[in-house]
Amino acid sequence: MLDELLAAWISRQRWFGGKGRPIDSLSIDSDVELTPGLRHLIVAVWQEGSRDRYQVLLGERTELPDRLTHALIGTVGDTFLYDAAHDSDRTDWLLEGMARDETHNGLRMRHVPGVIVDTSPRSLVLGAEQSNTSLVYGDAYICKLFRRLIPGVNPELEVVTALAARDAPHIAQPYGWIETDLDGTDTTLAILQEFLTPANDGWGLALASVRDLYASLPEITAAEAGGDFAAESLRLGGATARVHRELAAAFPTDVVAIHEVKLMAEGFRRRLGRAVGEVPELRQHVSAIENAYYRVELLTDEVPVQRVHGDYHLGQVMRTSTDWVVLDFEGEPGQPLAERRALYSPLRDVAGMMRSFDYAARHLLADRPEAETLEPRAQEWADRNRAAFLDGYTRNGGVITPADAALLRAFELSKAVYEVVYEARNRPTWLSIPLAAFRPRTT
Structure with missing residues (x-):
């Protein structure tokens, strides 16, 4: 049931890379409960013989507030399933996990050594992106979730951490990241950086x-x-x-x-x-x-x-x-x-x-x-x-x-x-x- 709901929903998302082609099948490769009502999924989508994997934050609520109706994936029984990246009541786990260097069933949340991450700001999703989803926390941080997952360290994390270690100017300072193993390789799921304002x-x-x-x-x-x-x-x-x-x-x-x-x-x-x-x-x-x-x-x-x-x-x-x-x-x-x-x-x-x-x-x-x-x-x-x-x-x-x-x-x-x-x-x-x-x- 969840597979079918995700297949119908994911094909409509701006960040889905397989638009215009039918989905042959969808399976859930990883399902990790982060907190009650919040699960981290890695889903595999097969199209024309090739596979792409995507990251989904799955929220669960018995009542869905109006502010989240646009993020609805579907319902199973009396439970509303939705894209929890849009739910500021759930996304505090991102900051808290990186601040504490937590690990959840293979999900590793880390902060840059010497950095103190403030866990108090609430998140707001930026709406202009095509391939990722970025959450802004107050006026302090921006957290980019890489929706389509490719095994390996994301070049952005690699570059900004290396340049920050040199005290290089002209970059947004990195504060943390989330990673997991994909095909036996350290793979970047998200990166937390300085939010530039104004x-x-x-x-x-x-x-x-x-x-x-x-x-x-x-x-x-x-x-x-x-x-x-x-x-x-x-x-x-x-x-x-x-x-x-x-x-x-x-x-x-x-x-x-x-x-x-x-x-x-x-x-x-x-x-x-x-x-x-x-x-x-x-x-x-x-x-x-x-x-x-x-x-x-x-x-x-x-x-x-x-x-x-x-x-x-x-x-x-x-x-x-x-x-x-x-x-x-x-x-x-x-x-x-x-x-x-x-x-x-x-x-x-x-x-x-x-x-x-x-x-x-x-x-x-x-x-x-x-x-x-x-x-x-x-x-x-x-x-x-x-x-x-x-x-x-x-x-x-x-x-x-x-x-x-x-x-x-x-x-x-x-x-x-x-x-x-x-x-x-x-x-x-x-x-x-x-x-x-x-x-x-x-x-």
Whole structure:
């Protein structure tokens, strides 16, 4: 009965990775009672011959208050079963367990040595996430529950604890975590970190700047508009360079031989070929893209590689009252854990932020009749902020040699090719945003 209820419920959750495909079967791999009325489940979902496992906090009540009706999973007899991540009367176990280093039938709750966890704040679920569930406790902590479980230590826990041990700036301090054994491997279930308040995310700040520019008189430049973002882009570039330095100091580094660089360019080219077959609008830009990839094949020096963020964009950074903070070091959630922990050129992160500036500049133009008129202003804003970010990055130790510039351009165009395919499949009216990446530019 519970299996059937979970199968029907889980397919509707934002964080469920198998949407659009039927569930062949669902089983409960682990069922641990944490407190009366609260169970921790690990469920296995089979779809088309493959298995994914998910974490569920199962609450049980004989009466369900209105505030929890949206979290209802189903009923068994007189008992309401619901997603207890939304129940602040139950989630105090997270803080208490980490504060006391408790262990419950294989669930290990730990706090960072030397940290005292305050167990008094009550939780509130943030509503914007797609792949995880985050609970905010007062103005002190944010606890991220990793819904889809992959055996191994989550890169975010690995990175932030290593950087915090170095007293590195520009990160949200870690306070604790929850883990278990999955397939015989220590596997991260949750991580507790500093909740940044007051703070604003980079994407929202950038969009506010773009709105100010579009609302200003036509003769007003991006530098003259009231919400000019370039100073913040400069600071963000500096913060990014510092994070890259700290990552290089905290983890092993290496170099990629030139023949491997050429193989990477060949991979870019293969993905381009597949993308052109799916999105004909890309065909007119193939020559320019191929030329950028060819410049990478002409490189003669090894390429330094290290741990990087891996999914870097304006939505992954927060502006506090003092500086920029970088979040979400777990990499792209859909990629294998080994790939997310692998070493890459830090230019991959830089390219991700370059693409994010372009998206911020043109995001508000989608579906607007005056988009063509505003396009030059979008380009101006993007160019100005890209240049400021790169200036801040290089001023603070980030290296971009002429050879690096060729590699950066290839990374950026490869990401834009991916975006073209994504938008064609999911948001066709946004296709013009990544297509703009293939025009000649100065930054």
